[in-house]
């Protein structure tokens with residue numbers, strides 16, 4: 046739920062599709078309808094609110110479970126993958142006797158056991174935290190604090206200044222050290238300055254939450270909540286907004302490590318780096334003024350406050366692994382207050398998810414053996430090639446782009462690589478120490494492993510084969526540094542990909558998803574990277590200006606949509622995803638039309654293939670969401686809310702208007718002059 050300490054430019058550029066039963070094999074060609082008509086609400090009008098029409102019935106039948114903040118195809122598949130399939134895999138492993146130390150089976154079974162062993166967790170209370178607390182208590186100067194902050198970063202505690210390692214945006218074959226902003230408990234700076242009543246309430250609850258955590262921990266500091274909120278508010282004011290963070294050029298400031306140190310001289314970066322074993326003479330700094338201003342702020346803040354803040358971040362980071370009272374209070378604030386989730390999942394479900402979080406790749410190896418049919422790789426690669434072909438045809442038809450830029454766009458398109466299902470090679474995790482009665486130390490060991498692995502990459506060649514998602518993840522991503530699209534096994538299932546469904550539904554689902562990821566290579570960020578994954582301009586100035594004009598109009602269009610009262614969509618934050626949706630949908634539509642070779646299929650359930658295509662699109666995004674989660678999404682997530690992902694692009698597609706024969710007065714129709722076609 047909380048964001049990781051590593052929040053750097055390159056990582057922020059990897060764009061995913063969404064913020065989360067083996068089919069019976071059929072050899073014949075008969076297809077079953079991939080859309081259940083009882084999901085419709087025929088009282089709603091397709092041309093006025095397509096989401097209400099296509100998903101109204103589904104929404105009524107599928108209220109949000111108490112343990113969730115939103116509920117849709119992603120969450121349902123995720124639950125199936127984790128709480129049914131992974132559960133079965135883990136339970137089988139735990140039955141095996143004599144597991145050899147250091148094997149993946151031993152690690153999985155013993156970690157799972159350590160999470161379930163609540164008696165030991167209760168008995169040990171805060172004792173596991175003691176070595177870290179002692180270090181914080183011993184801090185006497187900013188220099189000491191920098192060293193302790195380095196220690197904290199190694200185990201995933203949020204810090205106001207963070208290091209991360211990724212490919213160099215301008216030389217994507219080599220890994221380099223990045224420095225970025227961080228350390229905001231509420232995740233995003235707008236939480237600290239919005240004045241609407243729900244955000245004010247979140248801040249009030251945040252203060253109470255910290256106070257309660259400190260009280261339960263019997264720390265001597267009385268009511269530190271307000272002090273910590275005040276400090277985080279000052280930090281937030283210095284940080285870039287999530288829209289500013291989207292600019293890969295402005296956030297790329299390569300410099301000598303010695304010059305970086307001079308930007309924040311009082312917060313000893315050498316000590317911070319040494320504690321983390323970071324050895325490099327070059328760093329890419331996200332935002333120079335942040336470091337300069339942070340230096341002033343840290344100097345002006347009493348050391349006692351900075352120690353309080355560090356203690357708070359430590360306690361918060363590990364609350365889920367501490368006795369029940371901490372775990373529940375952490376859930377109350379971060380899940381109930383911030384996202385509207387009423388009830389915590391059971392310990393067994395959480396143990397599975399925690400094991401997945403820690404040992405996701407070893408589990409993924411077992412998952413794909415059991416649940417990913419090899420032949421899907423071939424089918425999906427065919428689909429990817431279809432999308433590539435149609436994308437090329439669309440580029441040729443663009444009226445706003447010159448031939449010389451088109452040639453470069455083709456070059457980039459041709460260079461796209463892809464990964465399907467699961468990694469070709471699996472990493473070795475055997476050095477992570479896992480014991481069945483040491484939950485906290487297990488988490489520490491895994492954190493140190495990840496940190497060490499990351500730090501050791503500095504200066505080395507980028508491993509282009511590495512996966513940034515586990516195979517069981519219900520999601521997909523585009524990585525501009527590799528110019529690659531990646532589709533984990535987890536998403537290659539209904540309703541996204543239904544081996545037995547009619548084509549129109551699959552094109553509205555998985556093919557639109559593939560098109561979405563391809564379009565990320567040509568969105569506001571991806572378009573700034575060339576065919577080799579380097580941040581390098583390949584556009585003529587006038588083509589770039591045309592592109593910017595089109596995206597600006599699409600930003601304004603989405604900024605006019607209210608997600609819920611008082612919370613409008615941030616068009617600039619969501620532009621990359623919105624462009625990808627519009628492009629993905631268009632590509633999939635034309636790929637489908639092309640696949641018929643002029644022989645159109647008969648209607649199914651009374652719907653033409655054109656209509657079914659849009660029903661397929663609406664189906665993958667059907668979702669019920671709590672108001673709290675919706676507000677959180679609008680403030681922090683580059684993806685628009687589900688309803689607006691479904692409805693938002695449709696008025697721009699004359700194909701939608703034709704499919705549903707929408708009249709001129711319909712709400713989901715725009716005049717030709719207002720329609721935006723980018724890709």
Ligand SMILES: [Zn+2]
Nearest residue numbers: 060061062625
């Ligand atoms: Zn996306």
